[in-house]
Amino acid sequence: MKLIMSDLRDKDLLLQFTLRLGDDALILGHRLSEWCRNGPFLEEDIALSNIALDYIGRARMHYSYASDLSEGEKSEDDFAFLRECRDYQNFLINELPRGDFAQTMARQLILDVFYTLQLEQMSQSKDATLAAIAGKAIKETKYHLRRSTDWVLRLGDGTEESHNRLQAGFDAIWGYVPEMFEQDEVEEKLVKLGVAVNTKDLKPEWEKQIGAILKEATIDVPQQEWTVRGGRAGFHTEHLGHLLSELQYMQRSYPGLEW
Amino acid sequence: MNTEDTADLEQAFQIRIDKEEKIEPKDWMPGEYRRNLIRQISQHAHSEVIGMQPEGNWLTRAPTLRRKAVLLAKVQDEGGHGLYLYSSAETLGVSRAEMIEALQSGKAKYASIFNYPTLSWADIGAIGWLVDGAAIVNQISLQRTSYGPYARAMVRICKEESFHQRQGYEIMLSLSRGNQAQREMAQDALNRWWWPSLMMFGPHDADSAHSAKSMRWKIKRETNDDLRQKFVDQSVPQIDVLKLEYPDPELKWNENRGHYDFGELDWDEFYAVIKGDGHCNRERIQHHVKAHEEGEWVRDALKAYDAKKKARHAA
Ligand SMILES: [Fe+2]
Ligand SMILES: [Fe+2]
Numbered sequence: 001m002k003l004i005m006s007d008l009r010d011k012d013l014l015l016q017f018t019l020r021l022g023d024d025a026l027i028l029g030h031r032l033s034e035w036c037r038n039g040p041f042l043e044e045d046i047a048l049s050n051i052a053l054d055y056i057g058r059a060r061m062h063y064s065y066a067s068d069l070s071e072g073e074k075s076e077d078d079f080a081f082l083r084e085c086r087d088y089q090n091f092l093i094n095e096l097p098r099g100d101f102a103q104t105m106a107r108q109l110i111l112d113v114f115y116t117l118q119l120e121q122m123s124q125s126k127d128a129t130l131a132a133i134a135g136k137a138i139k140e141t142k143y144h145l146r147r148s149t150d151w152v153l154r155l156g157d158g159t160e161e162s163h164n165r166l167q168a169g170f171d172a173i174w175g176y177v178p179e180m181f182e183q184d185e186v187e188e189k190l191v192k193l194g195v196a197v198n199t200k201d202l203k204p205e206w207e208k209q210i211g212a213i214l215k216e217a218t219i220d221v222p223q224q225e226w227t228v229r230g231g232r233a234g235f236h237t238e239h240l241g242h243l244l245s246e247l248q249y250m251q252r253s254y255p256g257l258e259w
Numbered sequence: 260m261n262t263e264d265t266a267d268l269e270q271a272f273q274i275r276i277d278k279e280e281k282i283e284p285k286d287w288m289p290g291e292y293r294r295n296l297i298r299q300i301s302q303h304a305h306s307e308v309i310g311m312q313p314e315g316n317w318l319t320r321a322p323t324l325r326r327k328a329v330l331l332a333k334v335q336d337e338g339g340h341g342l343y344l345y346s347s348a349e350t351l352g353v354s355r356a357e358m359i360e361a362l363q364s365g366k367a368k369y370a371s372i373f374n375y376p377t378l379s380w381a382d383i384g385a386i387g388w389l390v391d392g393a394a395i396v397n398q399i400s401l402q403r404t405s406y407g408p409y410a411r412a413m414v415r416i417c418k419e420e421s422f423h424q425r426q427g428y429e430i431m432l433s434l435s436r437g438n439q440a441q442r443e444m445a446q447d448a449l450n451r452w453w454w455p456s457l458m459m460f461g462p463h464d465a466d467s468a469h470s471a472k473s474m475r476w477k478i479k480r481e482t483n484d485d486l487r488q489k490f491v492d493q494s495v496p497q498i499d500v501l502k503l504e505y506p507d508p509e510l511k512w513n514e515n516r517g518h519y520d521f522g523e524l525d526w527d528e529f530y531a532v533i534k535g536d537g538h539c540n541r542e543r544i545q546h547h548v549k550a551h552e553e554g555e556w557v558r559d560a561l562k563a564y565d566a567k568k569k570a571r572h573a574a
Contacts (some may be wrong), residue, residue, distance in 0.1 A: 030319060033331055037315040037546070040554025042308065042338055042345075050337040056328045077323045101557050157567065158560025165556065201553070250322035250380060257441060259322040259380070259433055 010193065013186050014127065015069040016089070017196055018234060019079060021130070023090035024064030027240070028111070029055030031098050032249060040101055046078040047147065051108075054140040063131045068129075079250035085241050093176035094231075095240045101164065104171035105151040110173070112145035113209050114180055119203045126194035149213055155190075156217025158242055167219055174222035179229035182204070276477050278481070281407035284350040292476050295352050295469065296406050297480060298367075299357045304344035306370035307337045309543050311364075313377040314386060322380060329426050330383060343415060347408035363548050369435065372455045374537025381434055381441075381448035387427015388447075389456040389494065395420045396490045397460065405477035409556050414428045435501040446503050453506035457521075458529045460487040 021177050032052035035043055039045035063076040093111070122134035155162040181203040183191065190196035214221050231237065250259070268287055275282065282288055314334050321327035345355045361367035372390055377383065397422060401413045434445035461483040464470050473479040479490075495510060510520035532540070 025375055028326075031320050033327075034329065036318055037311040038550045038553075040550070040557035043344055043558075044554075045311070046335055046338045046342070047329055049338070053328060053331055053335070056324060056331065058330070060324050070292040080324050081322075101554065116413075154564040155557070155560050160558065162563075163555045164561030246319045249320045254322075254440060257437055258324055258435075259430070 003245060010189075012196060013189055015066055015178065017190050018062050018066045018069060018130065020089040021133075022059050022066060022079060023088045024094055025055045025062060026059035027090045027243065028094040029053075029232070030031040031057055031094070032104075034098055034102065035172055037206055043102075048104075051140075052149075053145055054137075054144070058137050059135065063134075065129050065133070069119060079222070081248050084164060085244055088236065088240065088244075089232050089234055091176070091180055092228060092237055093173055093180070095237060095243060096173060096176065096240055099169060099172065100165060102155055103166035103172060105148055105155060105179070106166060106169035107173055108144065109149035109152050109213065110142060110177060110210070112148045113206055113213075114199075115141045116145055117205055118197050118205070121197040122200075123195075125234070130195065152217045152219070153212055156219045157215070161170075163218065170214070171222045174224065175226040175228050178224075178227045179231055182229065182232075184232055273475075274404050276475075279403075279477075280405075281410060282405050283407045285524040290408045291472070292478070293351050293559045295473060295476070295478060296409065297353050297468075298350040299473075300344055300351075300406075300409055301353070302370075303370050304341050304348060304358065305362045305367055306373065307341035307344060307532070309547065310390075311337050311341075312543055312546055313373055313375070313539070314383060317380060318335050320380070321383075324413045326430070328535050333387065333423050333426060333547065336368050336423065340416050340419070343412040345488065347370055348406045349405075363551070364433065364542060367531070367543070369543075370459060371537065372452075372535045374532050374545060375451070378451075379444050379448060381431070381444040384427050384430030384434060384445065385448035385452040387423050387425075388431050389427075389452050390448055390459070391420055391423040391427060392494060393426060393456045393459045396486050396493070400479075400481045400486060403477075403480050431501055435503065442503075449498070449501075449503050450506045454524060454528075455532075456523055457487055457491070461485075462491070462526070463507070463528075488518055493519050499562045517573045546557050 023072040029052045035048040036133050119134045119138040125131040155166040187196045191198045398413050404410045433443040464482045476478050507522045511520050513520045
């Protein structure tokens with residue numbers, strides 16, 4: 001950061017926040033890449049791989065910035081591959097297994113609406129690098145949102161089976177939504193410094209947009225009966241460990257090599 | 260139409276071919292030419308699609324983020340190639356659903372090399388370098404194939420293929436400059452993928468069921484053995500750069516021929532793997548069937564939604 005933060009502690013906060021954004025992107029990108037060769041038809045294999053690529057690119061930009069912030073002490077790949085489960089701070093919703101195509105699309109819509117709102121503001125961040133990354137990401141996310149909206153409408157108003165699957169998809173993951181709109185001390189401080197986005201403020205607009213799309217798709221907005229939180233504190237679901245054991249396999253088996 | 264007319268048409272058709280004119284979908288063509296093309300193009304399309312599986316097997320285990328992104332982009336391209344090729348086959352009057360059905364029932368084939376398993380990260384390097392490398396040699400020659408839509412698909416595909424081969428060779432280069440374990444991994448991958456890559460060009464010309472006619476109709480432009488030789492000639496110097504051992508003790512430059520000599524291929528293995536003795540024959544098809552069946556409700560939903568929309572529009 002062309003520092004508005006001279007304070008060392010603030011710089012640690014910035015590093016932590018940057019890693020969170022990297023983790024969000026990496027873990028979701030990884031999940032989406034699992035669709036490659038498993039999609040319902042070839043065009044979807046290609047489209048989902050494309051979106052996965054956008055997120056992996058986003059992860060790389062954040063981790064390489066984190067590497068700068070760590071004064072080169074760690075590389076992009078050190079951050080991606082060589083941390084423990086508890087060190088990752090992504091939203092829990094991003095690490096959930098992909099489920100069926102309906103559940104994947106439900107998650108994408110939830111996140112795409114969230115990111116269009118969040119990235120718009122992040123692109124105004126006082127941290128020039130994070131702002132620039134967001135500025136690039138927002139263009140991708142607008143396209144992602146068009147796609148996930150289309151799919152939610154098609155599945156919701158398609159056949160009885162697709163409708164039921166989509167409803168079940170939203171129901172299954174709805175309890176992971178609230179933490180996206182909560183902020184711990186780290187983020188609160190960064191919001192005050194004009195670096196992070198106060199996602200709490202985004203919730204009404206998010207609810208409005210999601211509500212409108214679900215209504216058109218004839219899907220009920222799930223009743224908030226349960227809430228699981230903890231991603232930003234590294235308090236993960238059991239799924240993340242398995243994801244990491246694949247993701248980290250090479251780096252763990254052959255430490256310190258060039259590939 | 261009587262046989263005389265057909266004979267005239269066939270003669271006129273051959274004259275066009277001999278003049279290097281491209282045959283387009285609406286042009287008259289012999290039934291056998293059409294069937295031959297459908298067989299070849301759909302087999303080519305299936306190979307692109309089935310080929311996504313062995314490489315996809317390493318998408319979640321790529322060693323760095325850059326490699327992960329490059330591999331994903333590569334596998335995605337192969338899906339795109341499958342699409343172009345299905346579309347060019349469709350211009351001959353066969354539907355994608357029919358082609359997929361033929362693949363899944365075993366009636367249509369795909370490149371048998373994809374029945375081999377990917378066991379280490381080096382296999383991803385070897386596939387890009389050798390398997391895509393062999394595919395390029397074949398596809399460059401097919402840019403001049405007589406059927407217009409197929410030739411144009413090849414031009415488009417060849418542009419992307421050189422990136423595929425480069426990324427594979429780059430993986431091999433990093434491994435060859437790495438430690439003992441990495442060099443062993445690279446050597447093992449080269450040893451396992453070398454012969455199957457040579458087999459990709461098919462049987463010797465004398466034993467090739469479709470060769471003669473395909474050559475006369477210029478569906479094929481160069482013989483299996485000529486293409487194989489080209490591939491060997493381009494690959495051996497690349498092995499030298501990697502400082503790996505030759506996977507074939509008979510590989511040797513022949514001054515007189517101006518080509519590398521190489522050992523005889525194990526044709527028993529070739530036919531055995533085609534017939535089902537490969538490690539992954541069953542998995543490849545089962546995987547394709549599973550994804551296809553799991554996607555059925557999605558495709559149904561899409562159709563139902565479009566129909567509703569049309570009905571609303573009409574109302
Ligand atoms: Fe290809
Ligand atoms: Fe390729």
